Amino acid sequence: MSSTINKVLIFSLIAFLLISFSQIASAKKQGPVWHKGVVTKAAWTEGETKCIEVDLEKYTFLPLDRVQITRQYKAPNGQWVSEKLPLDKIYVGTEVLIRGEGLEIYQLIVEEP
DSSP states (O other): OOOOHHHHHHHHHHHHHHHHHHHHHHHHHHOOOEEEEEEEEEEEEEEEEEEETTTTTTEEEEEEOOOOOEEEEEETTEEEEEOOOOGOOOOOOOOOEEEEETEEEEEEEEEEE
8 A cells, every 4th residue: 555545544543543532531521410300110229229210211329328319399488498308209200300420310309399
């Protein structure tokens, strides 16, 4: 092959690798995101891990001492109130906001009108 073709191939390969690694690096920097959904299967335990199904997707909780599970509602005075909520009080059909990375939950909020 000619040296020009070799240079073009090497340049293309390097460009491809740089683009691939930059996308992987940016995905890791994204961090936790919020997702709104409906509980389709109430919480259950698999070994030591607590799980819940939201919009037919199985999520796992970080250790429960590191997860915030709260219920938020608007008080008569117009302010939002947040209080801890036991996991067993979240039923099928409950609308939830979850914050997590991938399928791991860091925070779960039940918002009530």
